[in-house]
Amino acid sequence: MQSRVLIALSLALWASCGGSEQSTTPTTAPAPNGGEAPANAHETRDTLVIGYPADANNLLFVVSEAVWDTNVSNSLAVPIIDSEFDCSLKKKPGLFKDWKWSDDGKIITVTMRDDISWEDGTKVSAQDVAFTWDLIADPEVASPRLNWVERLVEGKRPLIVNDTTLEWHFTEAYDRDTQTSHISGGVLAPMHLLKDADRKTLRGHEVNAQSPVSYGPWTLKTWEKDQRIVLEPNPKFTGPDEWRPNLNRVVFKITPEYQTRLLELKKGAIDMMDDINIADADRLRREHPEIRLVRRGWRSNDYVAWNLQNPLFADKQVRHALAKAVNVDEMIGKLLTSETGESYAKRMVGTITPALCGVHNESITPIAQNVEEAKAMFAKAGWTDSNGDGILDKGGKKFSFTLSTNSSNSVRVDAQVLLQSQLKAVGVEVNLETLDTNAFYDNLRKRDFDAALAGWSAALYVDPTPLWQCETEAKKHEFNFTSYCNEDVDALIAKGMATADPKEAAPVWQELQAKIHDDQPYLNLWWKDEIVGLNERFEDYQIDVLSAYGHLHKWKVPEDKVKYKR
Amino acid sequence: MWKYIGRRLLLIIPLVWGVVTLIFILLELSPGNIADKFFTPDTTPEVRELIIAKYGLDQPAIYRYFAMLRNLAFFQFGHSMAQEQPVFQIIMDALPNTILLSVVTLIVLYPTSIVLGTIQAVRHNSITDTSISVVSLFFYSMPSFWLAMMMQLLVAYYFAGWIEGVVADGGPEFLANWFALPSSGMIDPVMYDYMSPGEQLLDRAKHLLLPGIAMGLASAAGTARYMRSSLLEVIRQDYIRTARAKGLKERTVIIKHALRNAMLPIVTIIGMSVPYLFSGAVLVETIFAWPGMGRLIVQAIYEQDTPLIIAAFFVSTLLVALGNLLADVSYAFIDPRIRYD
Numbered sequence: 045m046q047s048r049v050l051i052a053l054s055l056a057l058w059a060s061c062g063g064s065e066q067s068t069t070p071t072t073a074p075a076p077n078g079g080e081a082p083a084n085a086h087e088t089r090d091t092l093v094i095g096y097p098a099d100a101n102n103l104l105f106v107v108s109e110a111v112w113d114t115n116v117s118n119s120l121a122v123p124i125i126d127s128e129f130d131c132s133l134k135k136k137p138g139l140f141k142d143w144k145w146s147d148d149g150k151i152i153t154v155t156m157r158d159d160i161s162w163e164d165g166t167k168v169s170a171q172d173v174a175f176t177w178d179l180i181a182d183p184e185v186a187s188p189r190l191n192w193v194e195r196l197v198e199g200k201r202p203l204i205v206n207d208t209t210l211e212w213h214f215t216e217a218y219d220r221d222t223q224t225s226h227i228s229g230g231v232l233a234p235m236h237l238l239k240d241a242d243r244k245t246l247r248g249h250e251v252n253a254q255s256p257v258s259y260g261p262w263t264l265k266t267w268e269k270d271q272r273i274v275l276e277p278n279p280k281f282t283g284p285d286e287w288r289p290n291l292n293r294v295v296f297k298i299t300p301e302y303q304t305r306l307l308e309l310k311k312g313a314i315d316m317m318d319d320i321n322i323a324d325a326d327r328l329r330r331e332h333p334e335i336r337l338v339r340r341g342w343r344s345n346d347y348v349a350w351n352l353q354n355p356l357f358a359d360k361q362v363r364h365a366l367a368k369a370v371n372v373d374e375m376i377g378k379l380l381t382s383e384t385g386e387s388y389a390k391r392m393v394g395t396i397t398p399a400l401c402g403v404h405n406e407s408i409t410p411i412a413q414n415v416e417e418a419k420a421m422f423a424k425a426g427w428t429d430s431n432g433d434g435i436l437d438k439g440g441k442k443f444s445f446t447l448s449t450n451s452s453n454s455v456r457v458d459a460q461v462l463l464q465s466q467l468k469a470v471g472v473e474v475n476l477e478t479l480d481t482n483a484f485y486d487n488l489r490k491r492d493f494d495a496a497l498a499g500w501s502a503a504l505y506v507d508p509t510p511l512w513q514c515e516t517e518a519k520k521h522e523f524n525f526t527s528y529c530n531e532d533v534d535a536l537i538a539k540g541m542a543t544a545d546p547k548e549a550a551p552v553w554q555e556l557q558a559k560i561h562d563d564q565p566y567l568n569l570w571w572k573d574e575i576v577g578l579n580e581r582f583e584d585y586q587i588d589v590l591s592a593y594g595h596l597h598k599w600k601v602p603e604d605k606v607k608y609k610r
Numbered sequence: 611m612w613k614y615i616g617r618r619l620l621l622i623i624p625l626v627w628g629v630v631t632l633i634f635i636l637l638e639l640s641p642g643n644i645a646d647k648f649f650t651p652d653t654t655p656e657v658r659e660l661i662i663a664k665y666g667l668d669q670p671a672i673y674r675y676f677a678m679l680r681n682l683a684f685f686q687f688g689h690s691m692a693q694e695q696p697v698f699q700i701i702m703d704a705l706p707n708t709i710l711l712s713v714v715t716l717i718v719l720y721p722t723s724i725v726l727g728t729i730q731a732v733r734h735n736s737i738t739d740t741s742i743s744v745v746s747l748f749f750y751s752m753p754s755f756w757l758a759m760m761m762q763l764l765v766a767y768y769f770a771g772w773i774e775g776v777v778a779d780g781g782p783e784f785l786a787n788w789f790a791l792p793s794s795g796m797i798d799p800v801m802y803d804y805m806s807p808g809e810q811l812l813d814r815a816k817h818l819l820l821p822g823i824a825m826g827l828a829s830a831a832g833t834a835r836y837m838r839s840s841l842l843e844v845i846r847q848d849y850i851r852t853a854r855a856k857g858l859k860e861r862t863v864i865i866k867h868a869l870r871n872a873m874l875p876i877v878t879i880i881g882m883s884v885p886y887l888f889s890g891a892v893l894v895e896t897i898f899a900w901p902g903m904g905r906l907i908v909q910a911i912y913e914q915d916t917p918l919i920i921a922a923f924f925v926s927t928l929l930v931a932l933g934n935l936l937a938d939v940s941y942a943f944i945d946p947r948i949r950y951d
Contacts, residue, residue, distance in 0.1 A: 186663075188661070269700075271799070272795075301896055303759060311771065480641075482641050483641040485642070486642045487641070522655070610804050
């Protein structure tokens with residue numbers, strides 16, 4: 045009896061993991077030269093295990109929305125246009141060998157490589173590119189990237205000239221970095237497999253959601269939902285040798301809990317995790333020399349948005365006084381500096397990341413704390429403590445407001461308390477509110493807040509329209525949380541966006557930053573660095589502002605440091 | 611008996627209806643919806659409307675509510691909004707993992723609690739009784755998520771690290787194979803594919819142990835208290851005195867005569883622990899990266915994936931109701947005096 049129970053339990057134990065496994069074994073197909081592509085032609089060794097906070101949902105780029113999806117799907121493709129980041133996005137040939145603009149900047153002609161195939165042997169062609177952009181443009185697909193085709197001429201987005209040449213026709217010329225990002229960011233959809241698919245349910249299609257077909261250096265070996273995603277070198281890869289992976293495997297181990305990931309990084313059960321807290325980074329540095337800590341610079345910012353529809357914040361002088369009352373450097377020292385004195389933040393002066401060094405306006409000096417000046421500015425604006433209760437008032441109304449933030453961000457929650465205490469010193473009463481992230485951003489979009497401690501991720505090309513352009517009945521900008529509107533700024537946005545050459549546009553963007561900084565719709569706090577932990581045995585890794593998982597095919601381990609022999 | 615079971619099964623219908631209605635109302639009242647995750651500053655209002663329409667969120671709530679009830683009545687759970695996969699398939703992937711974990715939890719929970727409770731009752735007011743009480747209360751007072759994290763740290767990190775150190779210094783390799791427990795997941799993500807079937811089985815068992823103990827231990831401590839007081843009450847009964855007077859061995863008296871009657875409240879607790887196993891699993895599954903129902907529900911709530919949330923609660927409610935029914939029915943088998951009409 046006991047043995048039967050044990051056998052039953054053993055079978056259940058074994059069967060329990062099998063249900064969701066998608067083990068994809070690509071069908072063999074001849075390589076272009078007629079034979080199998082040699083799988084072992086390129087030496088590979090060791091495995092990279094990444095502690096991944098969430099599983100991917102969908103690996104078809106046109107409908108995927110999460111970074112957890114794109115980190116994986118990018119590895120299954122040759123980038124359409126490859127990029128590196130050095131002060132700006134430096135475009136390099138990928139699937140598109142070269143691209144050139146027409147004189148009026150409205151047409152980009154691209155030439156594709158002719159040696160790239162899907163792993164089922166079908167050639168990647170111009171038809172796949174056109175099909176992918178057709179999916180993006182189709183309202184039935186409801187792609188979150190529909191804005192990419194907004195300024196493309198219908199029927200010519202792109203126009204297929206021949207199997208390897210395409211023309212992209214734009215309705216207007218605009219910033220070239222943005223233009224190229226609209227034709228090259230992403231991963232192609234296989235036309236030969238999806239052309240007859242129901243577009244309304246494309247997200248759930250087997251080819252996208254479970255067994256995507258690769259045309260890149262890696263292939264999806266195993267995808268066990270909520271457990272692991274395993275990539276192996278694509279034996280059918282037909283691209284250039286320098287794109288062939290150096291590692292045997294990359295395993296994304298799905299581990300939602302931060303503390304568990306951290307413990308496994310220390311233990312060596314995983315080799316890499318991102319978004320490490322500063323205090324934990326200090327401990328890792330002290331106790332685990334085998335873990336290399338890599339910074340991803342200025343990826344996200346934090347700011348306080350003043351709701352300009354609230355009369356309390358309508359006066360620019362008051363907003364400057366609030367900025368002068370706050371000691372941001374002290375906050376950085378307390379919240380974003382390691383015990384060794386290393387700061388993981390830079391003062392923010394605007395929403396253009398300092399990583400875009402040619403565009404970021406370095407001449408703007410962040411507002412320094414000066415309590416006496418702040419008090420004088422409040423007094424000049426009519427705010428004084430007339431009844432001696434320690435809180436400024438004007439016409440019988442107290443200077444009191446609610447500062448909201450989202451509870452899931454511990455740095456913001458701590459910053460809220462510091463802001464409350466610093467503003468109290470100048471007679472401003474701040475009530476604190478922490479909300480669930482969804483509720484918080486819902487309130488921001490509805491403008492249902494007084495002041496909000498929020499943040500943005502850095503965009504690596506400049507388009508200030510959604511954040512700073514005046515909202516009209518015809519053109520809503522729900523992310524212009526502060527309801528900011530300045531005609532001069534609108535004119536600069538129009539000018540900058542119409543300037544094709546990024547170098548020519550840079551002075552326009554710098555002027556725009558200065559104007560917005562002068563208006564102070566945000567109390568600018570900081571740009572933060574993200575800390576990534578990686579086992580020191582890995583070399584040639586690419587962890588930068590673009591991605592923590594850049595060009596995984598280049599990562600390698602020296603022979604004497606290999607951990608996983610198979 | 612069958613009439614009773616039939617009546618209880620019918621009562622499950624209003625219970626499930628109440629739960630899904632409540633969940634639906636709560637989801638409607640909560641701010642935002644699944645379409646929000648698609649929105650970035652680059653998203654145009656037209657795209658926003660398209661995505662909202664795609665998920666049917668432009669329909670009035672009352673229409674969506676009745677559509678949901680109609681579908682649930684036919685066990686049609688629809689498609690997950692986030693994963694765009696059939697909800698039934700997603701649940702069927704997660705449910706066996708939770709059931710497996712729950713079975714291990716029950717295996718830890720009941721033998722441990724029955725043995726401890728019996729020892730305490732038999733050695734009433736002794737040092738053993740007091741010591742077990744103190745230790746039980748310690749684990750009983752501990753939240754399961756904290757216990758889970760402590761077990762990860764002490765067992766899977768320090769102890770496993772020490773064992774690996776011993777093996778690295780020339781100790782027998784089986785120590786690491788058998789006793790170095792992993793800190794999360796269901797399998798070794800790297801080496802599993804290269805293991806023999808026997809090794810794979812051992813690997814899965816090792817991954818089950820810590821989450822199973824974390825979920826079972828705190829409950830076992832509480833259940834041991836019930837067992838102790840129940841057995842104490844029973845061993846003071848006349849028929850126990852009679853059994854002793856007949857000259858039966860103390861072991862026979864306790865195991866054969868007292869234990870069976872003292873077990874009755876424990877069976878009730880088994881039924882009542884089914885909801886705990888699901889709610890407790892939410893945190894423990896997240897900490898141990900165990901892909902079960904608890905983690906599925908948490909993720910669905912974060913993503914505001916309404917069909918998946920509703921279906922997950924629907925299935926959980928059904929299981930809880932059936933668990934309670936099973937406990938009630940099992941009374942009749944344990945105690946012949948109980949009859950259901």
